[in-house]
Amino acid sequence: MPLPKVVPFRNEAGISQALVQRLGDAGKKYGLGAIFPFSIDKICVAEWVHLKCRYGCNNYNTNWCCPPATPNPEKVRSILSEYRSALLLVGSKSCSDFYRNNQQKRAGQVRCWKGTLSLERMLFLEGYYKSFSLVGECCALCKECAFPESCRFPQEKRPSVESFSIDVIGTLKNLGTTSKVATHTKDTFNYYGIILLE
Ligand code: SF4
Numbered sequence: 001m002p003l004p005k006v007v008p009f010r011n012e013a014g015i016s017q018a019l020v021q022r023l024g025d026a027g028k029k030y031g032l033g034a035i036f037p038f039s040i041d042k043i044c045v046a047e048w049v050h051l052k053c054r055y056g057c058n059n060y061n062t063n064w065c066c067p068p069a070t071p072n073p074e075k076v077r078s079i080l081s082e083y084r085s086a087l088l089l090v091g092s093k094s095c096s097d098f099y100r101n102n103q104q105k106r107a108g109q110v111r112c113w114k115g116t117l118s119l120e121r122m123l124f125l126e127g128y129y130k131s132f133s134l135v136g137e138c139c140a141l142c143k144e145c146a147f148p149e150s151c152r153f154p155q156e157k158r159p160s161v162e163s164f165s166i167d168v169i170g171t172l173k174n175l176g177t178t179s180k181v182a183t184h185t186k187d188t189f190n191y192y193g194i195i196l197l198e
């Protein structure tokens with residue numbers, strides 16, 4: 001798997017390099033190839049992201065980790081105001097997987113989901129008691145989400161990054177890097193998770 005094309009960010013989160021290294025090693029087991037601490041004010045929240053969820057996405061109103069079950073942009077801004085720093089988690093996968101709706105795609109999503117939660121747990125045990133995950137892509141822990149019935153794995157339920165109306169490309173620009181949109185099935189694309197830290 002090629003490493004994501006992102007430059008290292010200055011450690012503005014005040015998190016030790018040794019811990020970042022340990023998180024990075026743990027994340028690699030789940031396909032998360034790189035982890036970068038950053039300051040929360042770099043996160044870009046935009047109404048248009050919510051619009052894209054609401055119009056044009058099959059997951060809208062079908063999953064506990066997607067809108068409208070997740071906080072609206074106004075609430076997201078309020079939640080982020082209680083944090084000072086975060087970690088960006090970066091993985092990459094083949095673009096051809098993006099258009100599939102099969103067991104292989106789901107297995108990748110579950111792996112990323114479990115990895116993100118595992119890192120959140122590590123951080124909690126290190127004293128980052130506010131740590132909270134926003135996971136890349138939609139929750140696929142169940143083959144079909146129980147929504148609107150009760151979630152089957154509530155302890156593992158987290159919002160997706162997109163459901164938080166986070167403009168990932170705008171956020172990456174704020175971090176001084178970019179992400180190319182994959183346009184061919186032979187391309188690889190990066191996906192991003194975020195752990196709110198403190
Ligand atoms: S764990 Fe299952 S029921 Fe809960 S949000 Fe994920 S897919 Fe839906």
